[in-house]
Amino acid sequence: MPKFLFRCAKVAARRFARRSAAFRAAAAAAVVLSLSLTACGGDASGNGGDDKPVVLTTFTVLADIARNVAGDKLTVESITKAGAEIHGYEPTPGDIRKASKADLILDNGLNLEAWFAQFVEGLDVPHAVVSEGVEAMSISEDSYQGKPNPHAWMSPLNVQIYVDNMVKAFTELDPDNADVFKANGDAYKAQLQAVQDEMKASLAGVPENQRALVTCEGAFSYLARDAGLREVYIWAVNAEQQATPQQITRAIEYVKANQVPAVFCESTVSDAPMQQVVGATGTKFGGVLYVDSLSEADGPVPTYLDLIRHDADLITKALAGASAGATAATKP
Numbered sequence: 001m002p003k004f005l006f007r008c009a010k011v012a013a014r015r016f017a018r019r020s021a022a023f024r025a026a027a028a029a030a031v032v033l034s035l036s037l038t039a040c041g042g043d044a045s046g047n048g049g050d051d052k053p054v055v056l057t058t059f060t061v062l063a064d065i066a067r068n069v070a071g072d073k074l075t076v077e078s079i080t081k082a083g084a085e086i087h088g089y090e091p092t093p094g095d096i097r098k099a100s101k102a103d104l105i106l107d108n109g110l111n112l113e114a115w116f117a118q119f120v121e122g123l124d125v126p127h128a129v130v131s132e133g134v135e136a137m138s139i140s141e142d143s144y145q146g147k148p149n150p151h152a153w154m155s156p157l158n159v160q161i162y163v164d165n166m167v168k169a170f171t172e173l174d175p176d177n178a179d180v181f182k183a184n185g186d187a188y189k190a191q192l193q194a195v196q197d198e199m200k201a202s203l204a205g206v207p208e209n210q211r212a213l214v215t216c217e218g219a220f221s222y223l224a225r226d227a228g229l230r231e232v233y234i235w236a237v238n239a240e241q242q243a244t245p246q247q248i249t250r251a252i253e254y255v256k257a258n259q260v261p262a263v264f265c266e267s268t269v270s271d272a273p274m275q276q277v278v279g280a281t282g283t284k285f286g287g288v289l290y291v292d293s294l295s296e297a298d299g300p301v302p303t304y305l306d307l308i309r310h311d312a313d314l315i316t317k318a319l320a321g322a323s324a325g326a327t328a329a330t331k332p
């Protein structure tokens with residue numbers, strides 16, 4: 001059998017193995033016929049005739065990390081698009097159709113994707129939780145108190161564990177390429193260590209009395225821990241009940257009491273509540289941070305490594321540059 005046909009047959013067999021015996025018996029002839037007629041050109045993944053196994057991730061950050069591990073051996077796509085709000089996302093019928101044809105689905109876990117359990121319930125597709133083995137930090141405020149903070153990827157060292165989980169899941173999916181996934185994973189883990197070191201070195205430049213990171217969502221606990229910043233937020237996790245008057249008042253009081261030089265908000269939510277804090281305190285709006293989504297390819301953070309570099313740079317400039325900014329502002 002030609003190699004590409006053999007490969008097609010393997011992909012089909014894998015999908016097949018997940019079906020019931022009755023379904024397999026009934027569909028066997030059809031698949032054989034379809035394989036011989038199309039030579040896999042009409043791949044069920046709908047990815048343009050490419051016979052690579054298809055991996056779907058729940059959001060863009062995971063897709064980029066997964067692509068680094070998969071190399072050119074798997075097709076990786078994100079269910080949610082760049083800029084989407086991911087916690088309370090509502091999957092479309094198109095998402096469900098797409099997922100039903102995938103070979104593997106990766107989710108973050110730690111209660112990040114509130115919609116995910118129901119989403120995969122009716123699907124006959126394996127999934128892997130990439131945060132497995134990460135030591136989760138707890139949320140300390142609001143109704144989420146004591147629950148794990150899901151944003152574990154905001155520590156690049158946690159992402160090294162994500163990579164290990166991806167290597168394992170991809171190897172189960174496509175054992176022939178086990179060595180490739182392992183080598184890709186090791187190379188990417190070295191880049192993660194480098195970006196972690198860069199991030200810490202950059203944020204070490206923020207003076208001790210200005211080391212408070214005030215954001216909309218409490219999504220930066222892991223980064224703040226690694227970089228030695230105090231984390232303050234308006235709400236704990238993006239949800240319907242966010243930015244209550246009490247939460248905004250709490251942030252205003254903190255900013256005033258600690259003379260916080262700059263505050264931030266994230267790309268996937270409205271910054272209106274934080275602008276209220278700015279208006280009430282006279283602090284500076286430090287800019288848009290990325291956490292729950294990458295930007296589009298031509299935006300500031302097309303990759304996860306860019307996301308960490310961008311956020312570290314923005315926070316450092318806004319907090320450490322505050323004194324210089326204040327001096328400049330007094331000039332005529």
Ligand SMILES: [Zn+2]
Nearest residue numbers: 217219238292
């Ligand atoms: Zn979030």
